[in-house]
Amino acid sequence: MKKSILLSIAAALFISVAGFGQSGSKLVSTKTQITFFSSTPAEDIQAQNTAAVSTIDKSSGEVVFSVPMQGFEFEKSLMQKHFNSDNFLDTQTFPDAKLKAKITNPESIDFGKDGSYPATVKGELTIKGKTNPINESGTVTVKGNTVKVDSKFDVTLSDYGITFAKGKPSTNIAKTVEVTVQAEYK
Amino acid sequence: MKRKKVFRIIAILGVAGLLTGGGVGLYMFNMPQRDVQSADTDYSVTTTQIVQEYLENKDAANQKYLASDGDSKILEVTGVVSDISEDFNGQKVVLLKNTEDPAGVSATFTEETESSLNGIGPGQTITIKGVIRSGASYDEDLGFYLHVVLEKSAVI
Numbered sequence: 449m450k451k452s453i454l455l456s457i458a459a460a461l462f463i464s465v466a467g468f469g470q471s472g473s474k475l476v477s478t479k480t481q482i483t484f485f486s487s488t489p490a491e492d493i494q495a496q497n498t499a500a501v502s503t504i505d506k507s508s509g510e511v512v513f514s515v516p517m518q519g520f521e522f523e524k525s526l527m528q529k530h531f532n533s534d535n536f537l538d539t540q541t542f543p544d545a546k547l548k549a550k551i552t553n554p555e556s557i558d559f560g561k562d563g564s565y566p567a568t569v570k571g572e573l574t575i576k577g578k579t580n581p582i583n584e585s586g587t588v589t590v591k592g593n594t595v596k597v598d599s600k601f602d603v604t605l606s607d608y609g610i611t612f613a614k615g616k617p618s619t620n621i622a623k624t625v626e627v628t629v630q631a632e633y634k
Numbered sequence: 635m636k637r638k639k640v641f642r643i644i645a646i647l648g649v650a651g652l653l654t655g656g657g658v659g660l661y662m663f664n665m666p667q668r669d670v671q672s673a674d675t676d677y678s679v680t681t682t683q684i685v686q687e688y689l690e691n692k693d694a695a696n697q698k699y700l701a702s703d704g705d706s707k708i709l710e711v712t713g714v715v716s717d718i719s720e721d722f723n724g725q726k727v728v729l730l731k732n733t734e735d736p737a738g739v740s741a742t743f744t745e746e747t748e749s750s751l752n753g754i755g756p757g758q759t760i761t762i763k764g765v766i767r768s769g770a771s772y773d774e775d776l777g778f779y780l781h782v783v784l785e786k787s788a789v790i
Contacts, residue, residue, distance in 0.1 A: 474777065476776075476778075478719070478721075478727075478740075479719075479720070479721060479722050480722055481722040481723070498721045498722045498723055498725070498742070499721075499740075499742070499767055499768070499783045499785070501773075501776060501780060502776075503775075503776050503777065512773075512775045512776050514773050514775070514776055514780060516767050516768030516783055517768075518700060518704050518706060518767040518768060519767045519768065519783065519785065521785075524663065524664065524665070525665045525666060525667045525668065526662055526663055526665055528667070528703075528704050529703040529704060529705070531704065532701075532702065532703050532704030533702060533703055534702055538702070539700065539702075539704060540696060540697070540700045540701065540702040541696075543696055543700060543768050543769070544768065546775065548775050630722065632722070
């Protein structure tokens with residue numbers, strides 16, 4: 449009897465400590481901007497998305513981005529329709545993209561001190577249900593209570609099963625697009 | 635003489651065809667984005683209803699609400715204002731959420747619709763019209779629930 453009470457107290461303590469630790473070290477961002485830029489001789493295409501949600505775990509260095517794909521906004525309606533269609537990103541079947549990575553140089557980032565720190569991350573990017581390893585770099589900027597992340601990297605569309613056998617988009621969209629990520633955490 | 639006339643008609647028809655085809659093509663290419671606020675509403679729901687629908691069966695809800703060309707369903711969502719913030723571009727974002735629900739509906743406004751938020755604050759029950767971009771779900775990697783996302787929103 450006594451033992452079980454002790455055990456449950458220990459368990460409760462452990463859970464509360466674990467819960468506290470998690471909320472303390474995790475930064476959340478709903479203020480994000482992801483843009484992609486494609487350049488071909490035919491035309492330049494750009495789209496932006498401000499609906500992604502991200503977290504950074506200051507202690508484990510884990511970085512997560514969840515991106516609702518239908519949130520990409522194009523200048524032209526037709527481009528947006530092509531982007532969402534099932535022969536491009538098929539956003540009805542694969543509504544979210546996910547980046548899950550770990551900061552590989554946590555020792556060089558001080559989340560408690562104002563400054564701009566170069567960061568490298570290693571992990572996985574999932575688009576259209578296909579996952580590929582990524583190894584990218586970016587900048588972490590700490591200012592007071594806010595943390596900003598900036599990164600720019602290339603995504604090769606065929607790695608994610610995005611190919612055009614024929615049709616107009618194949619000549620108008622580059623094989624590799626440039627993705628820019630910005631996020632503000634609190 | 636007759637032959638010349640036939641050629642002329644063919645030439646005129648050809649040019650007219652080219653002009654129409656080119657015109658349609660140009661129109662398609664430059665077609666503006668759909669105006670969400672003047673379009674018809676597809677579904678009227680409460681925040682609790684749509685969040686539950688998504689948490690019960692995300693795939694079925696996506697099939698119902700998301701369109702394959704991205705022109706997804708236009709919703710009127712009624713709920714309690716939990717928070718008003720700004721996104722990366724300075725656009726207003728209203729979170730409608732019932733305190734007992736694990737997730738709510740996050741609605742992004744535009745420069746044109748921002749004024750419909752005048753005088754509205756947390757605790758008020760309002761109805762927002764917008765286009766759905768994604769549904770609610772528990773995200774294991776983030777460690778919390780994601781809200782339903784509406785864009786091009788306005789208070790109605």
